[in-house]
Amino acid sequence: MGRDYPRRSRSKIDEQRKVAGITESKNLEEQAISLVGTDIYEKLVKGYTEKQWGRDCKDLPAFIIKRLPVRLTFDNNYFNALYQDIPIGGYARIVENMLKGIEIRLGVDYLEHKVELDALADRVVYTGSIDAYFGYRFGPLEYHSVRFETETLDKPNFQGNAAVNYTDRETPWTRIIEHKWFEFGKDEQGNDLPKTVISREYSSEWKPGDEPYYPVNDEENSALYAKYKKLADAEQNVIFGGRLAEYKYYDMDQVVAATIEMSMSAF
Ligand SMILES: Cc1cc2nc3c(=O)[nH]c(=O)nc-3n(C[C@H](O)[C@H](O)[C@H](O)COP(=O)(O)OP(=O)(O)OC[C@H]3O[C@@H](n4cnc5c(N)ncnc54)[C@H](O)[C@@H]3O)c2cc1C
Structure with a gap:
């Protein structure tokens, strides 16, 4: 499509959507074309998404990219954030500094030593997988x-x-x-x-036991998470926080904000 002005890009996208005959998006391909047109879909979305999901875009649900940020501006950043950066020295350095003087035990599985570790504190912040905490009793989240x-x-x-x-x-x-x-x-x-x-x-491909990276927020897994969340809410003195315990995709800025919010309301 090349570099063009917003108004012309808009009409080109509208034109391509019309040609594709999409009125209501039934799958990811149709949703993507109605958002960005055929050219950008073919160049940027199709191959990348099929690699990520290992499936044809026609077989993926539309909701996955419902919130794809589309802006007709010359800002080529991915995020819309006003400021973007990482801490000097990286996150390891900032966390090391925050934890200076605090006893830390690394390489210890909390769930394996739960009784002993729970005895050390009045409250626990648990950042591991919520399904693991409850012994996968309803089955594993994907x-x-x-x-x-x-x-x-x-x-x-x-x-x-x-x-x-x-x-x-x-x-x-x-x-x-x-x-x-x-x-x-x-x-x-x-x-x-x-x-x-x-x-x-x-x-x-992910299978139980592998490192969990991105939650699959489809209907099935969301319903399963809701069951675990019910148990978590009833758990005394344990705060479930972060991407694994809340089964939620967080970017760094979002997880920091959520932590600050949680610590203000919980302590
Ligand atoms: C591949 C990838 C790329 C990413 N890229 C970006 C990016 O470019 N920009 C961005 O903003 N965000 C990015 N993120 C997101 C970012 O990494 C997360 O938002 C952030 O790490 C979430 O912090 P957290 O504390 O919730 O979880 P984590 O950082 O995963 O921390 C959870 C901690 O709990 C520990 N733990 C789990 N179970 C147990 C247990 N049983 N016993 C003891 N300890 C346990 C784990 O070892 C881990 O240290 C990326 C994430 C992934 C997976």
Whole structure:
């Protein structure tokens, strides 16, 4: 479609939607075409979505991209946020600083040592999976998973950017992360780094026992979560928080906001 002015883009999208004859979107493909037209759907949405979900866009429900942010502006950021950044030194550094002077035990499964750990505090904030907490008694909640292949390259620059997405169907990975560009590619003394580390990210099937990444908020899983949530609400002195315990997709800013809100109301 090329670069064009908002008004012309709007009418082009409307025209493509008309040609496709979509009045009410019955699947993801129709929903995407009615939002962004055929050209952008073919180039940006189709291959990427089919890789992510391992299914044809015609076989995916429309609701998945109902909230796809579409703006007819020259702002090429993905998010609409006014400010976008990550903490200096990354999230590990900010969390380390917040927890300075506090006893931390790593590599301990809370559920395996629940009785002993519960005895240490009046209240517990649980950030693990809600279904695991209740011994999967109603069955496991489903997740989408991703797999990373990480490589260190003997060159200072691979792609000049922290994340590059591959929207075509043929490339097997969905994106490549080049970690150094989150920190402007310098070491702590501000020197350029001679090497670079990249991670290719692949969409992957999830089965119980795998690392849970993205919740599947379809009807079935939402109903299952509601059953676990009922049990969680009745649990004394345990606060269920975060993406796993609330079975909800959170971005970092949202999870920080939710934590602040929760701590203000719970303590
Ligand atoms: C692949 C991927 C990419 C992402 N990219 C972005 C991005 O670009 N921008 C953005 O804003 N957000 C991104 N996010 C989202 C971001 O990572 C989350 O919002 C954030 O990590 C949620 O924090 P949390 O505390 O809820 O969960 P987590 O960070 O998952 O923390 C939960 C903690 O609980 C621990 N835990 C679980 N079970 C137990 C147990 N039984 N015993 C002891 N400990 C336990 C886990 O080890 C973990 O440390 C991404 C998420 C994923 C999966």
